[in-house]
Amino acid sequence: MIFDFAEIQSRSSEAFPNKTCLFRPIIPFRIINKLCPEKHFEMEAVIDSGSDYTILPLRLGVSIGLSINEGKTESISPIGSAKDVAILFYEVILEIKGKQFCSYLSFADEDDIGFPVLGCIGFFDLFEVKMDYLSRKIELLPKVKSINP
Amino acid sequence: MNKLTNDISEIILPYENMWIALTLDNKKVVDSDKSINHLVDRLEDKDIRNFRFMKVPRFAPVCMNII
Numbered sequence: 428m429i430f431d432f433a434e435i436q437s438r439s440s441e442a443f444p445n446k447t448c449l450f451r452p453i454i455p456f457r458i459i460n461k462l463c464p465e466k467h468f469e470m471e472a473v474i475d476s477g478s479d480y481t482i483l484p485l486r487l488g489v490s491i492g493l494s495i496n497e498g499k500t501e502s503i504s505p506i507g508s509a510k511d512v513a514i515l516f517y518e519v520i521l522e523i524k525g526k527q528f529c530s531y532l533s534f535a536d537e538d539d540i541g542f543p544v545l546g547c548i549g550f551f552d553l554f555e556v557k558m559d560y561l562s563r564k565i566e567l568l569p570k571v572k573s574i575n576p
Numbered sequence: 577m578n579k580l581t582n583d584i585s586e587i588i589l590p591y592e593n594m595w596i597a598l599t600l601d602n603k604k605v606v607d608s609d610k611s612i613n614h615l616v617d618r619l620e621d622k623d624i625r626n627f628r629f630m631k632v633p634r635f636a637p638v639c640m641n642i643i
Contacts, residue, residue, distance in 0.1 A: 434585045437635050448585060449637060455602075455628060469600065470629040484612045490624050537612050542631050 428524045430454045432563040433471075452558055452565050454545070458483065458491065459520035459527070466491040467522075472543040474556060474565065479503070481532035481549030482514060488534040493517050501533065505541065512536075521553070526573040528553050588632045597627040 433453035439446050452474040459467040468487050480503065489495065498515025505512060514533040521530035532549030545551075555568040584602055595612045596605045597619055606627055609615040619627055 435633055435635060436585050436589055437637065449635075451633065453630075453633075468624050468629065469627070472630075473633075484629075486613045486616045487624070487629060490616050490620060542633065 428567040430565040450563050457522035460491045461520050463492050472545050475544040478544040478546030481546045482535050483543045485534040485536050527575045591632040593634050595631050
């Protein structure tokens with residue numbers, strides 16, 4: 428599965444006078460409720476190997492029927508924050524380019540989440556991820572079997 | 577370099593640091609809000625499966641401070 432980096436506008440600076448844009452590893456995906464597959468949402472998030480966990484907005488999780496009472500809690504320390512915050516883990520289906528994988532990933536309240544990220548648990552534990560900044564290409568090589576043909 | 581297939585730079589320009597709901601083909605921003613909660617509240621009646629959600633990054637470079 429191959430993706431392009433996303434092109435994001437940016438401003439020039441003294442250090443980079445000709446800069447007009449930045450390139451970030453942002454990819455689209457779908458999250459499906461494992462128990463109720465017709466409930467799902469799509470979003471885009473940045474691939475971030477520096478994040479221990481994959482973290483998505485809880486409101487979207489709730490919208491596909493994930494119950495706050497059934498999430499498994501974990502405490503994390505966001506970088507730059509003095510306080511720990513609680514996140515909730517669920518088993519869901521992660522669909523990328525039509526291929527579906529079982530994933531154990533987390534959701535956080537919007538006050539506790541800066542940007543949604545595809546991190547180590549929930550994403551990097553499913554794929555070998557190759558990123559070539561110069562060609563602006565991302566390649567995902569599944570390390571587990573997809574659950575659909 | 578060729579134009580990237582994932583070039584959404586133009587359509588997200590007015591929405592720095594906001595949550596947006598895109599059409600599934602990424603061609604149009606349907607709605608936006610500073611709060612994902614409020615955005616989903618508004619779109620839930622229209623079936624959120626018809627949209628793709630994204631938080632538009634800041635246009636300034638970002639780096640993690642690991643000290």
